[in-house]
Amino acid sequence: MSSKAPSTLTKAWFRWKSLKLPWRKKYLVGLDLQGNSFWEFHDALSTDKHRMRRIVQYPPSTQYSEIKISPQWHQWLRHTRREPPSLVEQSQDLVRQRNLKILAAQADARWAAKPSFLDAPERSQPVPALESKDSGGAGDLDGALGAREQTTANIMEGQGDSAEKMQTPDGIRHRFNERSEQEEKRTKDENKKKEDPWKNARGGPSEEWQPQAWTGNVATRR
Numbered sequence: 001m002s003s004k005a006p007s008t009l010t011k012a013w014f015r016w017k018s019l020k021l022p023w024r025k026k027y028l029v030g031l032d033l034q035g036n037s038f039w040e041f042h043d044a045l046s047t048d049k050h051r052m053r054r055i056v057q058y059p060p061s062t063q064y065s066e067i068k069i070s071p072q073w074h075q076w077l078r079h080t081r082r083e084p085p086s087l088v089e090q091s092q093d094l095v096r097q098r099n100l101k102i103l104a105a106q107a108d109a110r111w112a113a114k115p116s117f118l119d120a121p122e123r124s125q126p127v128p129a130l131e132s133k134d135s136g137g138a139g140d141l142d143g144a145l146g147a148r149e150q151t152t153a154n155i156m157e158g159q160g161d162s163a164e165k166m167q168t169p170d171g172i173r174h175r176f177n178e179r180s181e182q183e184e185k186r187t188k189d190e191n192k193k194k195e196d197p198w199k200n201a202r203g204g205p206s207e208e209w210q211p212q213a214w215t216g217n218v219a220t221r222r
Contacts, residue, residue: 006035030084032073033091035059038084054079 006014014037017028026041036056043053054077058067069077070093072085 006031029054029076031087032070033087033094034068035062036067036069036073038073038076051079 014028014031020027026039029038029040031037036058038054038056040052040054042049043051046053056069056073056077058064070085070090072081072090072093075081076084
């Protein structure tokens, strides 16, 4: 917001309002660089007689969205600062902010000039792969390992077949896990002949009762 220098008449009026006269209920405390005026007056609703109410008044031509209050005046309005800031102090604070922005921009420029690990590395020629001088020896070693694995697999397969088969004197091979049909039939017959051990323990006649199947006949009228 652009600040306009007050006229001579406005300065005289502000000087007159800043005088703490006994009959005056409201008097001027100070101004800021944007043309806002800060006032003090006795608060009738406050129980503390020595605590004054503090307010700020904006110029009539200023838009509400353009109003800006400095931190120093915010402290004074909230009673965290006893004395109001002067115009010299406010001007020095503006100079400090301007210098701070310049120093921050210079620091950002120095930081941007330094190389970063996030930058893409430069492309370089690929390093050739190392070649083995004794190529024939490596081939012989691979062949020996393959033959050894094949021999081990053949031995394991032969052991598996000998576990399931047995050579008899008549030259016929029999498997341990195979059972004759007659032996299986005999086992089934023996299981059928076995009596139910719980049959004699049943006492009530209703235990063997089974419901009849539904026939779908219509009941006769009585």
